[in-house]
Amino acid sequence: MKKILAVVYIIITFGCVSCYEDKGDYDYKAINEISISGIQESYERMKWQDLRIAPELKFSLHENDSLAYRWEIDGRAVSTERNLDYSVDVNIADDAYKCRYVVTNTNGNVRYFQEFELKVVTAYNRGLLVLSEQDGESMLSFRPEGEDSEFLHWGDLFAGKPLSLEQPYSMDADVTVTTSKAIYRLDKQRMEEKKKYDGETMLVPESALEIKFCKFTDHVDDEDFGCMISKKGQVYVYKSRNDFFSSPSPVPVLETISEELIDYELSDICLIYTLFYGQTGYFLGYDNKVGRFLHFANKSSASTDRDQMNSVTAREPIIGLPLFALGQWDYGKCISIFYDPKSNVAKVVASHAKDFAKVTEEQVVTLDNHKFTPESKVVVCDATARVLFNSGMVIYQSNVRSMTSVPTVLSNKLPTTGKITMLKLSNNRKSLYVGVDSGREGEFKGDVYVLDAVTGEILTTYSEVGGAPVDILEKY
Structure with missing residues (x-):
């Protein structure tokens, strides 16, 4: 055993000596490392536009002339x-192309990379x-970003x-354009029609379909849902899983406590929640005939279409006036404004839940100092808890928390001639788009004024954008 231990000791000793001696034999050379800068994370170009990039290279020792370069796109x-001086020859795509700049030190065969994207x-x-x-027909106009851009028209x-x-x-x-005849789905890049939803392409074809309302973006939660209302008062839910609209709700009838069926006149002003964790939820409609909210829902046992809005019940109290505007001004708080142009009576429920449940008669307040007219356009600003609306060519504002106070003027600087046909807040709520039918003769009679949503100052004016403006979109 002692002999074995002695042999092991000798082997270990010689091994350690060898390691120590080898350590002094290595010939170390400093590596001339390269760092790359001056390349953005992403670039955006149209096809056949030039993409020019002049990267900066820094060397840890000195610039090595023996370098090779390679620019890769996809x-x-x-x-x-x-x-790089490259005329973009790849096709338009929804996703960005993965790109890479490669610098190779051919002496040491060491490569350095910088990745970026090209949209x-x-x-x-x-x-x-x-x-x-x-x-009487629809026109779509587009103005690209840029100071000198002009509107293109379809x-x-x-x-x-x-x-x-x-x-x-x-x-x-993708962009969706809704008219009384159809919903057009346009490719977001090429603005070409990808699909059209009309009476012939519905899950249940309806040759005489006339659309009264369609929205894919919720007024309250910005949830994606999709719902269409026909002139008959029937409701169609958009089914994203198969890119169709559901079967229409039954012919307008209302379930009451006495179980009698009552006809109703469904308004095109509503809060909609038709997508709820992948399943059909509900939406809050309004019966302008009687003046009360209607709560639409789906009873799975009543239909083979699990997304069909096949049940509707009434919400109390009965307001008795047509619904004029509806929106959210704070988290979980909605405002409803009611106005009868014949009697010039306006009422408001300034704060209620999105289903209008448990609202009492005491919450329905008559507005004695309102300035609404039958032609008024109304928008609710959820960033500042204000109601913005026009009376003629003057823009007014009211604080939601004090709707009984006399509205104040936001802007009276618009032209006195013409007619306001659209009010819409910008995505950041800082600007207010005002669409005006100027009454000019000729094809392009529509103008858009961009106002500061807080001060009312006119920031920009776009003339001859098309016909009388109905809606505007900050396209991305």
Whole structure:
């Protein structure tokens, strides 16, 4: 055993001596490391536009002349020069192309990388979209970003009167144009029609379908849902999983305690929650015939279509006036304004839940000092708890918490001639878009004024945007 231990001791000793001696034999050389800067994380270009990048290279020792360069777009080499001068030849795509700049030190065969993205877009990528009415038909106009940009116009492509314009996330951010005849889904890059929803393409075809309302973006929670109301008062829910609208709700009837069926006249002003964790939820409609809220829902046992709004019940109290405006001004707090143009009576429920449940008669307040007219457009600002509306060509504002006070003037600087046809807040709530039918002769009679939503100052004016403006979209 002692002999074995002695042999092991000798081996270990010689091994340690060898390691110590080898350590002094290495010939260390400092590496000339390269750092790359001057390349952005992402670039945006239209096809055939030039992409020029001049990166900065810094060396830890000195600049090594023995370098090779490679610029890659989607894995394909497009240049071997130090600086990139590339005419974008890849196609327009929804997703950005992965790109890479490679610098190789050919002496030591060491490579250095800098990654970035290239988004290939069209002239329609970002800007303002305006939906307007021209001679009873719909017109779509687009103004690209840029100080010197002009409006481009699409006419004779959309049948029917214009209703709404959106770019909902739930539909891959494509643009939807809704008219009284159809819902047009446009490619967000090319602005070309991808699909049309009308009476012939519904899950249950309806040749005489006339659309009264359609929205894919919730007035309250900005949730993606999709709902359409026909002139008959029937409701269609958008089914994103199969890109169809549901079966229409039954012919307008109302379930009451006595179980009698009552006809109703469904308003196109409503709060909608038709998508709830992947299932059909409900929405809050309004019966202008009697003047009360209607709560639509789905009873799975009543239909083979699990998304059909096949049940409706009434919400109390009975207001007795047509619904004029509806919106959210704080988290979980909605405001409803009611106005009868015949009697010039206006009422308000300044704070209620999104289902209008448990509202008492005491919460319904008559507005003695209102300035509403039958032509008034109304928008609720959830950032400042204000109601903005027009009376003629003057823009007024009211604080939601003191609706009984006399409204104050936000802006009286608009032209005295013409007619306001649209009010809409910008996405950041800092600007107010005011659409005006100027009454000019000719094709493009519509103007858009951009106001500071707080001071009322006119920031920008766009003339001849198309017909009378109905809706506007900050396209991304």
